[in-house]
Amino acid sequence: MTRSTGLGAAALIAALLCTTAVRADITPEEVWQGWVDLAQGFGQTVATAASERQGDTLVVSGVAITQDNLGIAASIGLDEVRLRDMGDGRVEVTMSESVPIRAAGTPEGGEPVDVNGTITHSGLSIIASGSAADTAYEYNAPALAMTMSVGDGQGKTPVNFTATMNGSTGSYHVVTDGGKHGESSLNAQAVTYSVTGTDPESSASFSFDGSVEGLSGTGEFNMPDGVNMENLAAALQAGVRMAGTYGYTSGTGKSVIEGPQGGSFDFTGGAGTLRFALSSDGLAYGGDSGPMTMSMQMSEFPVPVDVKMAESAFDLKMPVARSDDAQPFGLLIKMVGLEVSEMLWGMLDPTQQLPRDPATLIVDVSGDGKLDIDIFDPVQAETIADQPPGQLNSLTINEVRVSAVGAELTGSGAATFNNAGLMPVPNGAVDLRLVGANALMQKLVAMGLLPEDQMMGAMMMLGLFAVPDGEDTLKSKIEFKEDGSIYANGQQIQ
Numbered sequence: 356m357t358r359s360t361g362l363g364a365a366a367l368i369a370a371l372l373c374t375t376a377v378r379a380d381i382t383p384e385e386v387w388q389g390w391v392d393l394a395q396g397f398g399q400t401v402a403t404a405a406s407e408r409q410g411d412t413l414v415v416s417g418v419a420i421t422q423d424n425l426g427i428a429a430s431i432g433l434d435e436v437r438l439r440d441m442g443d444g445r446v447e448v449t450m451s452e453s454v455p456i457r458a459a460g461t462p463e464g465g466e467p468v469d470v471n472g473t474i475t476h477s478g479l480s481i482i483a484s485g486s487a488a489d490t491a492y493e494y495n496a497p498a499l500a501m502t503m504s505v506g507d508g509q510g511k512t513p514v515n516f517t518a519t520m521n522g523s524t525g526s527y528h529v530v531t532d533g534g535k536h537g538e539s540s541l542n543a544q545a546v547t548y549s550v551t552g553t554d555p556e557s558s559a560s561f562s563f564d565g566s567v568e569g570l571s572g573t574g575e576f577n578m579p580d581g582v583n584m585e586n587l588a589a590a591l592q593a594g595v596r597m598a599g600t601y602g603y604t605s606g607t608g609k610s611v612i613e614g615p616q617g618g619s620f621d622f623t624g625g626a627g628t629l630r631f632a633l634s635s636d637g638l639a640y641g642g643d644s645g646p647m648t649m650s651m652q653m654s655e656f657p658v659p660v661d662v663k664m665a666e667s668a669f670d671l672k673m674p675v676a677r678s679d680d681a682q683p684f685g686l687l688i689k690m691v692g693l694e695v696s697e698m699l700w701g702m703l704d705p706t707q708q709l710p711r712d713p714a715t716l717i718v719d720v721s722g723d724g725k726l727d728i729d730i731f732d733p734v735q736a737e738t739i740a741d742q743p744p745g746q747l748n749s750l751t752i753n754e755v756r757v758s759a760v761g762a763e764l765t766g767s768g769a770a771t772f773n774n775a776g777l778m779p780v781p782n783g784a785v786d787l788r789l790v791g792a793n794a795l796m797q798k799l800v801a802m803g804l805l806p807e808d809q810m811m812g813a814m815m816m817l818g819l820f821a822v823p824d825g826e827d828t829l830k831s832k833i834e835f836k837e838d839g840s841i842y843a844n845g846q847q848i849q
Contacts, residue, residue: 383413383438385487386446389529398422398585411440424585427468429458438483448481448492456503472503472516491528499523507555514552520570521545534579534594541601543570559614569604569626588729591635591676598632618653633675637682641670643689658698665692665713674726677735681748685721690714708798710761717757722750746774752785761798762791770835781835789821789829819843 391401404417418433434451441447454474461467478497485491498521505514522544529537547566554561577596584590603626610620625645632639644667651660668689674682693714700711726745728735738744748771755766770783796813799805820843821829834842841849 380444381446381483381486381490383440383446386438386448386483386490387413387415387436389487389490389531392531392535398424398583411442413438423460426462426465427458427460429456431456441482444484446483448483449479452476467507469506470503471506472501475500488531489529491526493526494524496523497521513555514550516548516550518546518548523570534577534582536575536577538573538575540574541570541572544568546570557614557616559612559617561610561612561617563608563610565606565608567603567606570601571603572599572601574599586732588676588732588735591633591731592729594635596632596634598630598634600628600630602626602628615654618651618656620649620651622647622649624648635676637672637674637676637684639670639672641668641687643668658702659696660699661696663692663694664690667691672721674724675730677726677729679725681723681725683721683723686718687720688716688718690716704802706802708802709795712758712761714759715756717754719753719755720750721753722747724748747772747779748774750781750783760795762789762795764789768833773837780837780839782837784832784834787821787831787833788824789817789831791827792817792829793827819848 387406399420399422402417402419402421403415406413406415408414415436415438416434418436420431420433422429432455434453436448436450439447439449452475456470456472456474458470459468476496476499478495479499480495482493483490484493498519500519501517503516505516507513520543523542525539525541527537527539529535545566545568548564550561550563552561553559575596575598577594579594582590582593582595584595587595605626606622606624608620608622612618624647627642627644629642630639631641645665647664647667649660649662649664651662653660666689668687670685670687672683672685674684691713693716694711700707703709724745724747728738728744730736730744749769750772751769752767755764757764764787766785766787768783768785770781770785772779772781793814796805796810800807800810817829820833821831822844824830832844836842839849840847
C-alpha cells in the first residue's frame with residue numbers, strides 16, 4: 356500500500372524525539388496520524404510501502420519523506436517504524452537504527468549543492484501518551500549520531516560533518532485545537548562535532564573539532580490550520596510562531612588549516628545561552644557567554660595570539676512584516692574584559708607605554724519604526740536595493756562604552772525623526788564623555804605611531820565639539836533640532 360500526505364521530516368524527527376505525559380488512552384494509529392497532521396503545513400510528503408497491524412503493534416515500513424523547496428529536493432527514509440500498544444493507554448515507538456538523508460539541487464541564484472548523510476541511534480526509547488487531540492512524547496536516547504557530506508553537485512565533496520549526542524532526554528507536547536501548538540524540552544550530557552574538508556580554491560585541507568557540555572533547552576510553536584510554510588511571510592501573518600532558549604555549561608573547539616597560509620585556533624568557553632523567536636511581531640535572536648579563552652597561531656604571523664574575554668553577548672530584535680504602526684527594534688553588542696597576551700603586547704608596545712587594562716565594547720540601541728515590506732517575501736525583499744524598506748521613527752542610545760589602552764568613551768541619548776521630507780530629520784540629543792584621550796594621544800606620539808601635528812589637529816577638532824570636565828576629561832552634548840540645525844554644547848554647528 357502506498358499513501359501520500361503532507362508530513363515534515365523535521366516534524367517527524369521532533370515527534371520521534373520528544374514530550375510530557377498527559378493521562379488518557381491513545382492508539383498506535385492515532386500516534387502515527389498525529390505526526391502526519393502536525394507536519395502537513397510544512398508542505399512535505401510521506402510515502403509508505405506498507406502499514407499493517409501485527410497484534411498490538413502498528414508496523415509502518417518503507418517510509419520515504421520528500422520535499423522540494425527553493426530548488427532543493429530533500430528526502431529522508433525509514434525502513435520501519437513500530438508503534439506498540441502498551442496496554443495502559445501509552446504507545447511505545449521504535450524504529451530503524453539507521454536513517455538516510457539527502458538534499459540536492461541548485462537554489463535560485465546559488466551554487467549547486469549535494470548533501471548525503473545518515474542519522475543513527477542506539478537504545479532510543481520513545482513513549483507516547485495522552486489523546487489524539489493532546490499528545491505527549493517522552494524520549495531517552497543514550498546515543499544519537501549524524502554523519503553528512505556536503506558536495507558541490509559536481510562529484511566533489513569539500514566538507515564532511517559528524518556529530519554525536521550522548522545521554523539525551525526530552526519531551527514534546529502537541530495540542531490540536533483549531534491548529535496545533537505545543538512545547539518541547541531537551542537535555543543532553545554532551546554533544547561533540549567534527550568538520551573536515553578542502554578549500555576548493557587553495558586545495559588546503561582544514562578541520563574543526565569541538566564539544567558542548569551540559570546542553571539543555573526549551574521550545575514552543577504555534578501552527579494554525581491550512582498554513583503553507585513554503586511562504587514564510589504569509590505563514591507568519593496567519594499566526595505561525597516559534598521560539599526557543601538553549602543553554603550549555605561549557606564548550607571547547609580546535610581548528611587546523613594546513614598549508615603555507617594555514618594555522619591553528621583553539622578555544623574554551625564557560626556557560627552560555629542561545630535564544631530565538633519568530634512571529635509576525637518580529638524576529639529576536641541572541642545569546643551570551645561567560646569567560647572564554649582563545650589561542651591562534653598563524654604561519655605568517657611570528658607569535659601566538661592569545662585572547663581572553665570575561666563576558667560577551669549579542670541580541671537582535673527587529674520587525675519582519677509590513678505594518679502601519681510603529682514596531683520596536685533593538686541591537687546589543689557586548690564584549691567585556693578583553694585581554695591579549697603579553698607576547699602580542701610586546702610586539703605592539705615593547706616599551707610598555709600603553710596601559711594594558713582589559714578592554715570593553717558595549718553598544719546598546721533600541722527604537723521603533725515602520726516596515727513597508729514583508730522581508731521574508733522574496734519579491735518584496737528585492738525592492739530594498741532601490742529604496743529604503745521603511746522609516747525610522749525613534750532611536751534611543753541606551754549605552755555606548757568603548758574602553759581600551761587607558762581611554763574611555765561613554766554615551767547615551769535619544770531622538771525622534773520627522774519623515775515628511777526626503778531625508779529623516781532627528782529631534783533629540785546625545786551626551787558623550789571622553790576620559791584619557793589627551794594622555795593616550797601623547798603616548799602614541801612618543802611611540803612614533805601618531806605624528807605630533809596630527810595630534811594637535813585632533814585636539815583642536817575635539818575642542819570644537821567638547822568642553823573640559825575635569826582632568827583629561829571632555830564632555831559634549833550634541834542636540835538635533837526640528838528645523839534641521841545641530842548644536843554642540845549650545846553652539847550651533849549646522
